[in-house]
Amino acid sequence: MGDDESRRRTLAEKLEYLFRTVRETDRREYSNEDVAAAIVRDQQVTISASYIWYLRTGQRDNPTFKHLNALARFFGVPPAYFFDDETNAQVEAELGLLAAMRDAGVRDVALRASGLSAKSLDTINDVISRVRELEGLPPYEEK
Amino acid sequence: MDFAALTERCRTTLRALDLPRPFDVHAFCAQVGRDRGRPLSLLVMDLPPDAPCGLWVSTEQRDYIVYERATTPLHQEHIILHELAHVLCGHVEGAGLGDEHARRLFPSLSPGTVRRVLGRGAYSSEEEQEAELLASMILQRAGRARRSPRVTDPDAADHLRRLESGI
Numbered sequence: 001m002g003d004d005e006s007r008r009r010t011l012a013e014k015l016e017y018l019f020r021t022v023r024e025t026d027r028r029e030y031s032n033e034d035v036a037a038a039i040v041r042d043q044q045v046t047i048s049a050s051y052i053w054y055l056r057t058g059q060r061d062n063p064t065f066k067h068l069n070a071l072a073r074f075f076g077v078p079p080a081y082f083f084d085d086e087t088n089a090q091v092e093a094e095l096g097l098l099a100a101m102r103d104a105g106v107r108d109v110a111l112r113a114s115g116l117s118a119k120s121l122d123t124i125n126d127v128i129s130r131v132r133e134l135e136g137l138p139p140y141e142e143k
Numbered sequence: 144m145d146f147a148a149l150t151e152r153c154r155t156t157l158r159a160l161d162l163p164r165p166f167d168v169h170a171f172c173a174q175v176g177r178d179r180g181r182p183l184s185l186l187v188m189d190l191p192p193d194a195p196c197g198l199w200v201s202t203e204q205r206d207y208i209v210y211e212r213a214t215t216p217l218h219q220e221h222i223i224l225h226e227l228a229h230v231l232c233g234h235v236e237g238a239g240l241g242d243e244h245a246r247r248l249f250p251s252l253s254p255g256t257v258r259r260v261l262g263r264g265a266y267s268s269e270e271e272q273e274a275e276l277l278a279s280m281i282l283q284r285a286g287r288a289r290r291s292p293r294v295t296d297p298d299a300a301d302h303l304r305r306l307e308s309g310i
């Protein structure tokens with residue numbers, strides 16, 4: 001929605017967010033090498049670990065669509081995450097909730113609504129924080 | 144499964160239930176938690192209008208039913224019972240976030256990503272309908288329903304669908 005508090009992210013920040021949130025339970029973040037190797041293997045797209053590092057550190061910010069698409073596929077997000085503000089906000093909200101659930105040890109959330117707005121996802125995030133408190137875990141810090 | 148078969152299944156589940164008398168949804172939740180050996184807590188929260196008014200959250204050790212504060216006690220009871228019915232129907236046996244739940248919460252993310260982060264198996268569908276039906280039956284047996292739905296009636300199925308999407 002018209003939420004101006006979320007200023008536009010740079011490509012490096014968007015990529016960094018994916019690395020930080022999309023990782024397996026109890027596992028470290030994917031390394032640039034992991035991601036490059038998986039993209040070459042599964043998508044037959046040529047990309048190097050050092051190029052990914054350049055993108056993550058903002059030293060390159062004009063990748064080809066093919067590379068963005070390959071990175072999006074690896075992390076399981078729509079490619080528009082990288083260039084469309086609305087999609088970016090929605091995906092960020094979904095990933096934030098997913099990470100909060102993982103970190104609070106929440107195994108399942110069942111609800112009746114579908115296609116929730118980023119705002120509703122934030123509400124569910126509040127619910128997860130509350131549960132986290134009740135479970136005696138420290139508050140979730142996103143950054 | 145057709146609606147008649149679903150109704151029959153809910154009736155069987157209902158017969159096996161020992162409802163507190165007089166009926167009290169909080170006491171009933173506590174009892175279900177004890178029977179399952181997993182504590183079940185009720186959490187009342189202020190949920191904004193565009194958010195769902197009830198949800199179910201499972202952690203390693205326990206379950207939570209979260210329901211809306213700003214509504215009538217009767218509606219709250221129905222919200223809680225709907226979520227509870229998922230347990231009673233065996234929909235939430237601790238396998239984790241199913242594909243259907245994943246699609247609802249995370250429509251933009253690939254199911255593979257959700258599984259990667261949370262590490263999960265799968266669920267079957269029809270669960271919402273079954274949970275809603277059982278919740279109605281419990282309310283009916285507890286003497287709460289305003290009218291008894293004729294569940295073999297196709298209109299009843301429609302009515303339930305509306306309830307399901309409207310609440």
